Amino acid sequence: MKAEDLKTKTQDELKKLLLDTRKDQMNLRFQKTNGTLDNTSEMRKKRRTVARIKTYLNAKPADKAASAAKAPAKKAAAKKTTKPAAKKAAAK
Numbered sequence: 001m002k003a004e005d006l007k008t009k010t011q012d013e014l015k016k017l018l019l020d021t022r023k024d025q026m027n028l029r030f031q032k033t034n035g036t037l038d039n040t041s042e043m044r045k046k047r048r049t050v051a052r053i054k055t056y057l058n059a060k061p062a063d064k065a066a067s068a069a070k071a072p073a074k075k076a077a078a079k080k081t082t083k084p085a086a087k088k089a090a091a092k
Contacts, residue, residue, distance in 0.1 A: 018053045
């Protein structure tokens, strides 16, 4: 699976894809132990696909937090407080 394909998917779609890929990965492990696995590079591809999906799953909530952090924050108006002792010290 290409990274561009994963960028457009939602959280739920990524979770379902992760589950399906894990099932495929398990089936490949069974095939390997039985000796019926023809293409051993498929195991590596599935493992990397799982890692890619997990990366995008972890990055999606961070994107929402980053966009919220970029929003301008309201600045509180600074209150001017004058202390009577400060006025007396300034007058002397």
